[in-house]
Amino acid sequence: MLSNLQKGNNKTEFVYKNPSQSADFAKYLGVDLNKLPKHIAFIMDGNGRWANSKGQKRTFGHKSGVKVVKELVKAFRFLNIPVMTVYAFSTENWKRAPEEVDFLMNLFEESIIKQCNELKENGVRVKFIGRTHELRPKLRERINWIENETKDQTGLTLNVAANYGGRTEIVDAITNITNDIEIGKINKSDINEDLISKYLYTSNQPDPDLIIRTSGEMRISNYLLWQIAYSEIWVTQTCWPDFTIPEMIQAIYDFQNRDRRFGKEK
Ligand code: FPP
Numbered sequence: 001m002l003s004n005l006q007k008g009n010n011k012t013e014f015v016y017k018n019p020s021q022s023a024d025f026a027k028y029l030g031v032d033l034n035k036l037p038k039h040i041a042f043i044m045d046g047n048g049r050w051a052n053s054k055g056q057k058r059t060f061g062h063k064s065g066v067k068v069v070k071e072l073v074k075a076f077r078f079l080n081i082p083v084m085t086v087y088a089f090s091t092e093n094w095k096r097a098p099e100e101v102d103f104l105m106n107l108f109e110e111s112i113i114k115q116c117n118e119l120k121e122n123g124v125r126v127k128f129i130g131r132t133h134e135l136r137p138k139l140r141e142r143i144n145w146i147e148n149e150t151k152d153q154t155g156l157t158l159n160v161a162a163n164y165g166g167r168t169e170i171v172d173a174i175t176n177i178t179n180d181i182e183i184g185k186i187n188k189s190d191i192n193e194d195l196i197s198k199y200l201y202t203s204n205q206p207d208p209d210l211i212i213r214t215s216g217e218m219r220i221s222n223y224l225l226w227q228i229a230y231s232e233i234w235v236t237q238t239c240w241p242d243f244t245i246p247e248m249i250q251a252i253y254d255f256q257n258r259d260r261r262f263g264k265e266k
Pocket residue numbers: 044045046047048049050058062063065066069086087088089090093107108111112160215
């Protein structure tokens with residue numbers, strides 16, 4: 001995992017214990033704290049496999065996955081990274097067994113209530129992205145509640161993608177743009193890349209600099225399709241419940257050592 005340590009430098013090993021050491025650990029690895037990504041988006045994959053490998057039900061993996069989100073939120077605050085997005089439930093995930101879908105909906109409802117105070121204390125603004133109006137009423141109500149409770153927080157925006165699909169997001173943006181043209185709010189000639197970005201669920205947020213996917217699959221799975229045009233992708237074999245802050249910092253180190261050219265020559 002810690003590739004620059006494996007290159008044979010002779011520093012004494014950093015013993016990571018808790019999120020408050022995130023910046024120190026990053027410095028130790030050689031991360032430039034002045035050039036951190038502004039937005040990291042996670043594809044939290046491998047919960048089911050992780051749980052099954054321990055002889056547990058898949059749902060145990062999802063429950064354990066929430067703890068990882070909590071830890072990463074703390075690291076984001078210590079590192080001062082302003083936007084984090086997690087893929088909690090895709091528009092395709094409805095195809096899963098009804099018991100698993102039900103478990104996930106309960107888990108979202110329960111997590112919203114349990115985590116709200118700590119998120120607020122940590123300066124986190126929570127925003128759900130996706131077709132949240134299609135979720136069940138109790139969950140919708142809780143989503144509105146936590147979004148309202150945390151709306152004045154400015155330390156970190158935590159986007160939770162729920163009933164989210166990248167293509168549906170673009171369909172929704174086009175629908176809203178055409179509606180606004182019809183009512184004369186905007187003109188057809190106003191359409192450009194910036195305007196389309198403003199009509200996405202992530203309106204006014206920076207695009208992700210880095211996408212981290214756990215558990216080894218090399219695909220995007222309909223995630224933030226418009227926003228990731230120039231994002232760097234980092235995939236680890238680690239399953240989501242085993243993903244740690246040091247591993248995320250390793251991903252940031254690797255990200256900073258890539259040559260991002262945005263189409264320009266070398
Ligand atoms: C993918 O692993 C994971 C999910 C579809 C659910 C992820 C949700 C959480 C971790 C809960 C987060 C909750 C909040 C409130 C932020 P998988 O089930 O596809 O794993 P597999 O590939 O091993 O089957």
